[in-house]
Amino acid sequence: MGRRIFVLFLGIILAVFLLEAGLSLTGLIFHDKSNIGNKFIGNIHGKPYVVLCLGNSYTQGGGAPPEMSYPAQLQRIFDQRVKGANVAVINEGVGAQNTAELLSELKFNIRRYRPDLIVLQTGQPNDWNYLKYTVHLRKKESRLSFDKTIRYYFQEFLYKKHIYKLWAMFRYSKLQRLKLSASSGYQNTEKYHKAVEVIKSVVELKASFTANQSEIEEARKLFMSYVRTDPGQPRNYVEIGLIFYMRSEYEESFKYFMKAYDAALACDSREWIITTLKYIRHLRRYLKDVHNNEMSKKLDDFIDQWHLNHHGHVFNLFLLNDFEVSQWVESDVKEAVGIIRQQRVQLIMQNYPVCLPVNSTLLKIAESLKVAFVDNYSVFQKKIAQGTPKEQLFVPDAHCNANGYGVMAENVFDKIMVEGFLKAAEKQ
DSSP states (O other): OHHHHHHHHHHHHHHHHHHHHHHHHHHHHHHHHHTTTSSSOSOOSSSOEEEEEEESHHHHTTTSOGGGSHHHHHHHHHHHHSTTOOEEEEEEEOTTOOHHHHHHHHHHHHHHHOOSEEEEEOOGGGGTOOTTHHHHHHHHOSSOOHHHHHHHHHHHHHHTOHHHHHHHHHHHHHHHHHHHHHSOGGGGSHHHHHHHHHHHHHHTTTOSSOSOHHHHHHHHHHHHHHHHHOTTOHHHHHHHHHHHHHTTOHHHHHHHHHHHHHHHHHTTOHHHHHHHHHHHHHHHHHHHHTTOHHHHHHHHHHHHHHHHHTTTOGGGGTOOOHHHHHHHHHHHHHHHHHHHHHTTOEEEEEOOSSOOTHHHHHHHHHHHHTOEEEOHHHHHHHHHHTTOOGGGTBOTTSOBOHHHHHHHHHHHHHHHHHHTHHHHHHHO
């Protein structure tokens, strides 16, 4: 009997090992295949001038076909405008990649592609993707507290395992199905899902009601009725809060986000506690950008008090504050700049075309280290101020569309020409 259990145990271990190896190999093959067509696509005769574009989904081209990403459009600009251009633009953008992940792959990518110029756009995913945050903590703190060490390292160990990700995805999918089957009937209706989509499509861009005004008002009334019939459901309050946010009624928006937070606490929903806190943080960031100091101070006080009351709580693992994220981004990006310069590779940094806290951090780094910088955000804001509809530049989830990536490609091309990087390469 004992021998059978031992053999069974070994069989399970072997099966897990083989499954992990298979998933890793599949991921590697898929990653390589997904980049075919984005690498060395210029007129290559001898060694080309290699431009390596590093970043996350805004580099990869999320929101547009692969051939319309900004690196692909940058390649076409070189081919069409620079006579006899022997330039190869490589797209090594990875969706959701944070600065720590980019940094860990940086030396490998430099050895792999031997670039003459790197165009770097990173930092946006750090606001929610905390993978490898422990690497930053180790550099910052010589010694972590025991509870931090256990929580951060255990989560990181699991997150690196493909089997765990697969299990987590399956578990999440199953929980969603269970929630749906147990939820009130209204959440399964077409009008419910339509109202959610109407709100989502507008709020991502903070659009000035390009969506049908009557649809927005209809959605508001719908969720108000749901609040009365199902007061314990956090999502209903969140949707109403988002509507008030779009209408610039920030006091009401905050009030309904707080109602969502209270409802999430009452039903002990970790998912919705985190979600509502992130919406409150997003509202605070936006209010700071539009200089609504009184309201942003109120939100600052709430968030600071929350962190004080929940010091050491597991939710803090998912809720780094803006200062912590900024410190993390600054540390990683400065290290990346040092590595790139050490390898004698030219560098351009750029920020994001949408309003993000990390934009100011990236500009500060570029100025302090004297790095050539593309201010995409200012260019896009100027176009919108001059009358270009946001829908001509962005898709609903705030990524660029083909036109938006075209603007980014133009911005990078102009900076390359102004800095004289190509001429410097020709002299060498």
